[in-house]
Amino acid sequence: MDALDRQIIAALRVNGRATYADLGRKVGLSASAVHERVGKLESTGVITGYHAMVEPSLVGLGVTALIGIQPTDTADDDEVADELGRLSEVESCYAVAGDEAFVVKVRVATVDELERTLGRLRRIAGVARTRTTVVLSTRFEGRPNTGEVPAPAVPGEPEPGE
Amino acid sequence: MDALDRQIIAALRVNGRATYADLGRKVGLSASAVHERVGKLESTGVITGYHAMVEPSLVGLGVTALIGIQPTDTADDDEVADELGRLSEVESCYAVAGDEAFVVKVRVATVDELERTLGRLRRIAGVARTRTTVVLSTRFEGRPNTGEVPAPAVPGEPEPGE
DNA sequence: ATTGAAAGGTAAAAAGG
DNA sequence: CCTTTTTACCTTTCAAT
Numbered sequence: 001m002d003a004l005d006r007q008i009i010a011a012l013r014v015n016g017r018a019t020y021a022d023l024g025r026k027v028g029l030s031a032s033a034v035h036e037r038v039g040k041l042e043s044t045g046v047i048t049g050y051h052a053m054v055e056p057s058l059v060g061l062g063v064t065a066l067i068g069i070q071p072t073d074t075a076d077d078d079e080v081a082d083e084l085g086r087l088s089e090v091e092s093c094y095a096v097a098g099d100e101a102f103v104v105k106v107r108v109a110t111v112d113e114l115e116r117t118l119g120r121l122r123r124i125a126g127v128a129r130t131r132t133t134v135v136l137s138t139r140f141e142g143r144p145n146t147g148e149v150p151a152p153a154v155p156g157e158p159e160p161g162e
Numbered sequence: 163m164d165a166l167d168r169q170i171i172a173a174l175r176v177n178g179r180a181t182y183a184d185l186g187r188k189v190g191l192s193a194s195a196v197h198e199r200v201g202k203l204e205s206t207g208v209i210t211g212y213h214a215m216v217e218p219s220l221v222g223l224g225v226t227a228l229i230g231i232q233p234t235d236t237a238d239d240d241e242v243a244d245e246l247g248r249l250s251e252v253e254s255c256y257a258v259a260g261d262e263a264f265v266v267k268v269r270v271a272t273v274d275e276l277e278r279t280l281g282r283l284r285r286i287a288g289v290a291r292t293r294t295t296v297v298l299s300t301r302f303e304g305r306p307n308t309g310e311v312p313a314p315a316v317p318g319e320p321e322p323g324e
Numbered sequence: 325a326t327t328g329a330a331a332g333g334t335a336a337a338a339a340g341g
Numbered sequence: 342c343c344t345t346t347t348t349a350c351c352t353t354t355c356a357a358t
Binding site for chain 2: 001006009012013014015016017044045046047048049050051052053054055058059061064066081084085088089090091092093094095096097098100102103107116119120123133134135136137138139140141142143144145146159160
């Protein structure tokens with residue numbers, strides 16, 4: 001994983017359909033070299049896949065919610081996570097620190113559907129309570145983070161508290 | 163948006179690098195027809211982009227947190243959201259119902275970095291408090307939801323509560 | 325809206341520095 | 342690890358339906 005790999009990854013995070021020739025021009029390598037590097041990044045698990053992003057409201061999924069899942073005393077987290085994964089409306093699932101075992105993001109068509117989803121969640125063995133936060137608007141989502149800290153306004157000026 | 167479009171979208175959500183020829187074989191159209199449909203889906207904003215997904219821990223972003231942002235009484239939500247967007251470690255930002263204005267997902271390298279990020283968040287004008295939930299593990303994330311309700315175990319059997 | 329054909333570009337694999 | 346080469350496949354455009 002050198003600087004070239006990082007450049008290639010950054011480019012593919014922005015445009016997952018970029019051709020190897022495009023990427024090669026961008027980073028100054030031949031298409032074959034890029035092809036080989038990308039193949040290695042895929043097979044080592046750095047790049048996990050390529051996905052089209054869709055505007056949820058335009059495919060009938062206008063309601064998003066973040067739901068905290070409080071487990072029962074005897075819950076098996078792995079089993080609960082498996083069950084959560086069986087619900088297609090559960091898009092993401094994070095095991096978290098705190099008194100909730102998981103936070104999940106769900107997307108459904110309507111608040112009626114949300115209510116049904118909450119019912120399904122509560123019926124899972126090991127789920128004691130749910131705490132739902134309705135999303136009013138998604139300001140941005142899944143942005144590429146290159147891991148670079150933005151440069152301070154005055155170079156060399158430390159941030160407050162540093 | 164007909165059934166063919168939905169099939170194409172579903173295929174591109176699973177594999178964003180599928181060729182038009184691949185897609186055509188899958189849905190029973192010529193590559194040209196798929197090309198035109200995908201172009202239309204892109205220009206109408208249904209498909210918003212294609213992105214490589216990366217294993218965060220393998221690119222030096224091993225720490226994930228969900229942070230609720232409580233606004234001050236006089237906060238302008240749009241301005242706060244803009245400022246949140248300026249921080250590259252803030253990957254997603256949702257405006258939510260409840261006493262928090264936003265929930266954001268951040269990814270950073272270390273807990274030290276997380277502490278610095280919390281400092282940056284709290285220094286944003288309009289931010290009164292933050293509430294941080296540390297992610298222990300990501301069970302799954304960003305799964306394609308085709309909008310289909312999973313079939314009940316016994317077909318025709320209504321769910322409890324329906 | 326879809327097809328089929330044609331031109332140019334790209335992917336994938338092989339050979340070699 | 343890279344480049345160049347080569348073949349087969351793909352993208353893209355366009356005329357026709």
